[in-house]
């Protein structure tokens with residue numbers, strides 16, 4: 458039996474809102490192998506962020522079983538989380554943001570400096586090191602966020618709609634960039650998106666969610682993912698179209714292309 | 717709110733503001749023609765003389781009192797404010813207490829402090845600390861409460877302890893609000909200081925001014941007024957510069 462790196466079974470999460478129980482996730486099952494890139498896609502409000510907070514160990518009030526490398530997530534040191542906004546601290550420079558995690562982990566100064574320099578170099582961020590996040594473009598900001606996560610050498614990378622505030626061009630650029638990083642590190646990655654194109658371009662396994670309560674409607678294997686020239690291909694368009702069908706609950710209908 | 721936009725323009729503004737103030741004062745002195753409002757240069761000359769006399773000592777006493785009070789108030793109010801803002805459940809329990817005691821004009825407690833703590837520095841320091849404490853507490857708490865929770869989760873996910881969150885997230889995020897409340901608190905602190913120093917004490921700039929008044933030495937009185945204004949001005953400038961150095965990120 459192959460052991461999955463990430464294994465979630467019958468996960469349920471409830472929120473209490475003004476005295477009423479809101480079921481955010483219901484009997485969610487999913488698995489992801491080590492070294493793979495998984496993508497969760499679904500309409501807004503279907504519980505994607507809730508799922509992420511459970512995986513990141515930030516939400517421990519759930520029912521069901523969640524195992525990461527055989528252990529319950531604790532928000533511990535092996536998982537890195539990247540959010541759409543509010544990821545980088547606006548009162549810290551790029552350099553300070555990147556070394557923050559190492560500082561928190563009580564690494565010694567020369568170790569911190571060495572690791573941060575390597576990652577800045579690799580991600581072409583050296584000219585930006587002294588800037589504050591407000592002085593960066595959206596794409597640059599997310600590159601810094603990725604650098605901050607990678608410098609900690611995590612075993613699992615979680616990303617919650619990291620690119621959704623970017624314009625189409627910057628988004629494709631950083632998707633390519635993420636793919637390169639993944640090819641190099643083979644880091645197990647779970648990415649949340651509401652963009653169909655992004656899911657098909659990046660996700661080797663795609664989880665389609667339905668809302669109220671959040672459930673996994675379909676799990677799609679996507680052998681196309683990881684090809685840098687995929688976007689221009691017919692198969693890409695077909696896969697997107699298939700995914701769109703699943704998102705609409707199985708019925709085929711027209712759906713405007715995600716920007 | 718910020719005093720000086722940039723250095724050159726700032727110096728220019730400073731120069732003509734001081735000039736304007738003196739012109740206004742000069743005209744007022746001419747019109748009123750009363751010994752209570754001496755001519756500006758007489759007052760400045762008197763300031764020079766007084767500084768060589770005991771004005772410097774009184775100024776030192778006042779500066780000590782106001783600085784100790786502001787530092788004490790900050791050290792007490794900032795951690796408590798952040799703590800309350802960070803823990804909404806506790807804040808809800810503490811809120812009625814803060815809400816009910818906040819509007820009490822704490823300056824009326826001065827007689828009580830005089831009896832309990834004597835006529836020395838302690839009663840004045842406690843009074844000023846108490847008053848500025850509230851302003852800083854409420855501002856800091858609100859800033860911590862309104863902090864975007866995404867910053868907290870993202871740093872938590874790096875493995876941060878509670879202390880790390882205070883140090884890297886809550887404190888720097890609240891610092892601009894803290895410095896603003898300090899600037900506002902400075903005005904209150906000086907007003908309360910003056911009041912506290914005019915009664916049952918022989919030391920401090922408030923005493924110096926009121927003592928000159930009772931001796932009808934108006935030039936000396938004005939020397940005291942100028943000295944106290946300058947003290948306020950330099951403290952304000954210090955906070956303003958502190959904000960510029962420490963909170964670069966708010967001005968990008």
Ligand SMILES: Nc1ncnc2c1ncn2[C@@H]1O[C@H](COP(=O)(O)OP(=O)(O)O)[C@@H](O)[C@H]1O
Nearest residue numbers: 472473474481500501502503504505506507508
């Ligand atoms: N802290 C909370 N308290 C109450 N309800 C919440 C809370 N967080 C999320 N929800 C609700 O749970 C559902 C799923 O939210 P979320 O996981 O953020 O969805 P998504 O990320 O897919 O947009 C939504 O209906 C949302 O209103």
Ligand SMILES: [Mg+2]
Nearest residue numbers: 505506617618
């Ligand atoms: Mg979300």
